[in-house]
Amino acid sequence: MSQLNYNNSSRRQFIQATGALATLASGASFAQTSSEIKVGIATDLTGIAAAFTRSKVNGIEMAVADINASGGLLGRKLTLHVRDSQLKPDLGTTHSRDLITRENVDFLIGPNSSAVGLTVSAVAKQYKKPVLMTVPNTPRLPMELFHPHFFTLVPSGLMEARAMAEVIGRLGKKFAFIGGDYEASHQGLKFFKERLSVVNPEAEFVAEAWPKLGEPDYASFITRINSARPDVLFSYLWGADLVGFVKQAKPYGLFDRMKVGTLLFMDDLKALGTDMPSNVYGQMRAPFFALEGALAEDFIKRYRARFNGEYPADWAIMGYEAMLVYGQAIKIAGSVEPEALIKAMEKGEFQLIRGKVTFRGIDHQGNVPSFVGRTVADARYPFKILTDVLRVPAMSIWPTEQEVLASRKV
Amino acid sequence: MLDQILIQTLSGVSRGMVLFVVASGLTLIFGTMRIANFAHGSFFMLAAYLTYSITQFVGDKTLGLVAAIVILPILVACFGAAIESLLLRRISTRPHQYQLILTYAITLIVADGIKLIWGRSYHTVDRPAGLDGALTILDMPFPSYQLMLIVVGILIAVSLHLMLTQTRFGKTIRAAVADGEMVGVLGVNVPRLFTGIFALGAGLAGLGGALAAPVGSISLGLDSSIIIESFAVIIIGGVGSVMGALVGALLIGVVQSIGILFAPKIAIAFIFLALCVVLIFRPQGLMGRAS
Numbered sequence: 001m002s003q004l005n006y007n008n009s010s011r012r013q014f015i016q017a018t019g020a021l022a023t024l025a026s027g028a029s030f031a032q033t034s035s036e037i038k039v040g041i042a043t044d045l046t047g048i049a050a051a052f053t054r055s056k057v058n059g060i061e062m063a064v065a066d067i068n069a070s071g072g073l074l075g076r077k078l079t080l081h082v083r084d085s086q087l088k089p090d091l092g093t094t095h096s097r098d099l100i101t102r103e104n105v106d107f108l109i110g111p112n113s114s115a116v117g118l119t120v121s122a123v124a125k126q127y128k129k130p131v132l133m134t135v136p137n138t139p140r141l142p143m144e145l146f147h148p149h150f151f152t153l154v155p156s157g158l159m160e161a162r163a164m165a166e167v168i169g170r171l172g173k174k175f176a177f178i179g180g181d182y183e184a185s186h187q188g189l190k191f192f193k194e195r196l197s198v199v200n201p202e203a204e205f206v207a208e209a210w211p212k213l214g215e216p217d218y219a220s221f222i223t224r225i226n227s228a229r230p231d232v233l234f235s236y237l238w239g240a241d242l243v244g245f246v247k248q249a250k251p252y253g254l255f256d257r258m259k260v261g262t263l264l265f266m267d268d269l270k271a272l273g274t275d276m277p278s279n280v281y282g283q284m285r286a287p288f289f290a291l292e293g294a295l296a297e298d299f300i301k302r303y304r305a306r307f308n309g310e311y312p313a314d315w316a317i318m319g320y321e322a323m324l325v326y327g328q329a330i331k332i333a334g335s336v337e338p339e340a341l342i343k344a345m346e347k348g349e350f351q352l353i354r355g356k357v358t359f360r361g362i363d364h365q366g367n368v369p370s371f372v373g374r375t376v377a378d379a380r381y382p383f384k385i386l387t388d389v390l391r392v393p394a395m396s397i398w399p400t401e402q403e404v405l406a407s408r409k410v
Numbered sequence: 411m412l413d414q415i416l417i418q419t420l421s422g423v424s425r426g427m428v429l430f431v432v433a434s435g436l437t438l439i440f441g442t443m444r445i446a447n448f449a450h451g452s453f454f455m456l457a458a459y460l461t462y463s464i465t466q467f468v469g470d471k472t473l474g475l476v477a478a479i480v481i482l483p484i485l486v487a488c489f490g491a492a493i494e495s496l497l498l499r500r501i502s503t504r505p506h507q508y509q510l511i512l513t514y515a516i517t518l519i520v521a522d523g524i525k526l527i528w529g530r531s532y533h534t535v536d537r538p539a540g541l542d543g544a545l546t547i548l549d550m551p552f553p554s555y556q557l558m559l560i561v562v563g564i565l566i567a568v569s570l571h572l573m574l575t576q577t578r579f580g581k582t583i584r585a586a587v588a589d590g591e592m593v594g595v596l597g598v599n600v601p602r603l604f605t606g607i608f609a610l611g612a613g614l615a616g617l618g619g620a621l622a623a624p625v626g627s628i629s630l631g632l633d634s635s636i637i638i639e640s641f642a643v644i645i646i647g648g649v650g651s652v653m654g655a656l657v658g659a660l661l662i663g664v665v666q667s668i669g670i671l672f673a674p675k676i677a678i679a680f681i682f683l684a685l686c687v688v689l690i691f692r693p694q695g696l697m698g699r700a701s
Contacts, residue, residue, distance in 0.1 A: 050530065181678070208674045216635060217626035219556065220667040223421040224674075226550050227414040240532040244627035247534055251544050253551040271531075 037078045037336055039064065039326070040105030040129075042095035042120055044112040047087035048214075048240065051267055052315045053112050056134060057082060058307055059319030060109060067323065073330045081105055085116045092116035096123040106336040107131070109322050110152075114138035114184065124149050130341050132325060134318035138184065139191075142363035143399065143407040149338065151345055151364040153318055153325065153357070154285060158399060160263070161188045163370035163392035164234060165195035168261040168281050172231020174206045176258070178221060178245070179236030180213040188236045195397075206230050213241065218248045226252055235262035243271045250277065261372075266313035269375075269383045276384045280375045286317040286354055287371050289381075290389040296353045311381070321352040362404050367394040413548040418667040420547065424556040426663025427563025428622045432636055433643035434570060434655040435614030441650020442586040442607050444506065445498065448513040451637030452520035453490065453612045457482045457619025458628045459524055462533045465623075472538035475624065482620040483613040490612025494605050521633060530630065535623040555624060562621065570652050583607060587650035588699070642681050646688045648698025657696055 041060065044053050064078045072078060081103050083095035092111055099105045100123065108124055110117050110133035117136025124131035125147040132151045133141065139158040141150065155163070175196070179185030189208070196203050207228035209221040222245075225233060233254070237245050242262060249255065255277040264282030284290075288300050288311055299320060303312045325345065330336055333344035346364070350357045357366045373386030399407075436450045460482055465474030493516060501508045536542070537555045544551035574580035582603060586593045594600045618636075643662055647654025662681050669677035688696065 048530070181675075209670065210674050210677070212678060214629065214631045216629055216632055217425065217622075219425060219625065220418060220421045220670050223417045223550070223552075223667075224414075224670050227417050227548075240627065240629065244532060244534075244629075248626065251537075251542070251551065251553040251555075253544065 035076060037073055037076050037330070038081055038103060038105040039078055039323070040081050040083075040096070040099035040103060040108045042083045042085045042092050042099060042108070042111055042116070044087045044116060045082070045084040047113075049087070049112050052135070052239075052265070052313070055267075055313040056112070056315035056319035059303070059312065059316035059321075060323055062303060062306055062316075063320045063323030063327070067327050073327055074334070074336070085111050085113075085120075087113050087116060089115045089119040092119040093123055096120045097127075100124075100127045100129055105129070107326060107338070107341065109319070110134060110136055112136065114141075117141060118145065121145060121147070121150050128338055130326075130338055130345065132322045134322050135315060139187070139399070142365045143404055144410070146363050146404075146408070148364075149342055151325075151342075151359055151366070153321055153352075153366045153368060155368055155370045155394065155397070156365065157184055157188050158191045159394065159397040160283060160370050161191035162195040162397040163372060164261055164281075164283055165192050165199050166392055166396065167283075167372040167390060168232055168234065168259065169196050169199035169203065171259050173200075173202055173204065174228075174230045174232070175203055176207040176209070176225050176228055176230035176233045177205065177236070178209040178211070178225060178233065180215075180241055181210040182213055185210070185236040189234075192234060211241075215241065216244065218245050222249050222252045222254055226254055226257060230258050233258050233260045235260060238263045238265060239268060240271075242268050246272060246277070247275060250275070255280065264375075264386075265315075266311065269385070270311075273383050274377065276375055278375050278377065278384065281372055282375055282386050284314060284371045284373075284386065285368075286314040287373070287386055287389065288312050288317065289378075289385045290371055290373065291317070291353055293353075293355070295351065299353050317353050321350075321354065321357075324352055325350050325357075360398070362401050363399075365394070365398055367398075369393050370397060414671060415668065417548055417550060417552070418671045419664050420552065421556070422664035422667030423660060424559050424663070425667070426660040427559050428618050428625070429636070429639055429643060429663060430563055430656050430659035431566055431621065432615050432618035433640040433647070433659050434566075434652045435611030435618075436640045437644040437647065437649055437651060437655045438583060438587075438607055438614075439611040440644060442583060442590065443604050444590075445509050445513065445608075446506075446641075447608075447611070448510065448637060449493065449516040449520065450513075450611070450615050450640060451633035451635075452517045453486050453615035454619040454622075454636045455524065455630075455632040456489075456520055457486050457616040458535075458623045458632055459528050459533070460485070461620045461623035462528075462535050462628050465535050471536040472540070475535065475538045475620075478623070479617070479620045483617040486616025486619075487609040487613030490615075491605050491609040493612075494608035495601075498608070499601060499604075517633060517637075521630060525630060533628040535628065537624045559621060559625070566617070567652070567656050574652060579606065639681065642685050644695070646685060646695060648695025650699075651695070651697045654695055654697035 064080050068077050081099055085092040085095055108129055108131040110131055111120055112135045114136040117133055121131055121141055128149055130149050134153050137154045137156045139156040142152055177189050207225050209224055211221050261281035264284050328350050329341055329344040329348055332348055333340040345359055354368060357368055359366050369391035371389050371391060373389035375384045376387040378385045432454050439445055439447050461478040464478040465471055468474035468477055541555045541558055544553050574584055582598055643655055643658035647658030665680045665684050669680035
């Protein structure tokens with residue numbers, strides 16, 4: 001009798017022990033589905049754009065802190081998991097995969113470089129996790145390489161080139177171009193020329209300059225452009241390259257001889273300070289000084305208070321907005337489950353610092369404007385800002401649905 | 411069109427002059443000691459960064475730059491002498507690959523050291539007062555500093571030529587280029603000679619770095635861009651020949667500038683095309699000795 005008597009207490013103990021072991025074994029996943037919402041970011045913390053990444057992560061960190069301070073989402077706190085992809089696409093793959101499979105993040109925010117963005121998006125597609133880009137703006141991501149879990153808050157290179165053509169296209173007949181010799185510049189020029197032929201059919205290009213990325217000495221390129229006597233120069237230089245070019249071009253009187261339109265980031269305005277010539281047409285993604293409304297003013301004030309009086313760059317603003325989108329979408333969806341989340345992101349209207357934004361169905365491109373204005377000195381700031389800022393609306397510059405579909409056919 | 415070509419040529423000559431100063435040092439080292447000194451680019455970059463620091467320290471841009479141009483060749487020469495006597499000489503009996511690897515290692519160490527001390531951001535050095543304006547040439551502003559570099563380059567070329575032909579040290583160098591072994595047999599203290607040559611070469615790279623500092627941006631890529639061009643110069647000009655370095659440097663500067671005018675998308679390739687042509691038709695270089 002005693003052998004057949006599976007002692008109730010021992011069976012109970014057995015069940016309890018097994019149950020406890022099962023709990024411990026599933027450890028991480030068990031604990032995290034009930035307590036934290038994990039945000040994963042594989043981004044380029046080191047490398048030439050490290051400062052841009054720092055700014056973006058600042059914006060995201062601030063948003064996470066804000067959300068957690070008001071109770072989190074769905075009663076759960078957010079945690080940030082950041083990895084350094086070092087501008088290397090293969091690290092973008094490894095880290096994103098790691099974040100998804102081992103850290104079990106609920107969704108991703110994108111890196112900085114477009115090359116890494118391609119691999120991160122591919123991993124998100126493979127594991128069906130939402131990924132939201134705020135910096136990499138190669139048009140291939142929303143066009144040929146689109147998948148339903150991909151969303152983007154930054155105007156694509158195609159959109160920016162078209163916006164630039166709209167604003168500076170009628171300023172003259174003869175155009176010149178300077179850009180770093182890499183794919184984005186070549187694409188940018190191509191899209192610019194296409195839109196230019198519509199905006200100003202008589203325009204022609206008289207010179208093109210293709211210095212290498214990180215070129216230390218622009219002298220021969222400057223003399224080349226000067227001697228072609230264009231009316232307008234379209235520059236695809238940015239960051240340290242733009243700073244170097246501007247400083248070197250001034251003694252050649254380049255900015256007095258032609259109108260110049262260029263990509264421009266807050267970081268460049270700060271680096272150049274009063275050395276930035278006035279009346280340059282700068283194209284920016286999220287210029288803090290041109291953003292109105294209570295949300296923007298509040299963000300700028302609190303960002304400066306949190307980060308030593310620093311004015312938020314475009315990256316910080318868009319990073320913060322990425323969390324605003326996810327936060328609002330999670331509230332709408334009532335869950336962080338990927339399919340529910342992307343449905344909420346597709347349908348929702350998001351209140352962001354740049355204004356109200358929705359994501360277009362066909363490519364999940366946020367209908368964000370491109371900001372173009374002229375540089376001007378302003379007593380309030382130790383750097384120049386833009387005046388007469390035009391918000392070129394997404395509708396007038398993004399690819400039509402036919403264009404998007406055509407790109408995917410190939 | 412003609413005036414465009416002339417302006418590009420002028421721009422190319424100005425660029426070529428800085429390249430000449432750096433490459434002349436490299437050609438002397440390679441010509442006598444047969445060391446492919448990859449660290450030569452690092453000497454140039456180090457001098458540029460130090461010029462930035464000296465001008466910041468002195469405060470006055472004119473005084474600062476003058477001080478840098480005077481001090482840095484000596485400083486970098488000493489640095490070069492130290493590297494040669496303490497490191498390179500120890501492995502002088504080993505095959506050439508070892509020296510190559512050693513100089514390459516120095517390149518990496520210097521580059522990382524610079525990153526640690528000065529950080530990753532680009533720096534700029536202002537032109538000195540009096541040379542910060544522009545002259546109008548062919549209806550276009552051309553910065554006076556760049557024009558000054560052309561004059562300075564010519565002066566340095568003449569001085570080097572005089573040194574090589576009139577001084578004992580210079581004659582010994584030319585002898586060492588012609589026949590290294592014979593020089594030793596004739597009783598010259600070869601180790602000391604080599605340290606001196608290495609120091610001179612490094613000093614020239616330092617001078618180039620200080621002169622070039624106000625021209626472009628001071629960034630971490632300076633070493634690789636100048637070393638590649640310098641090697642192209644000495645191969646085109648002929649190893650061991652300072653006049654060859656002048657010809658080669660001017661050729662490269664002008665070819666690149668004209669390339670930007672006529673074939674902007676492939677302008678980068680022009681230097682290497684020139685290199686290929688020279689190697690095929692005159693492998694000893696334009697002014698080198700046929701061996």
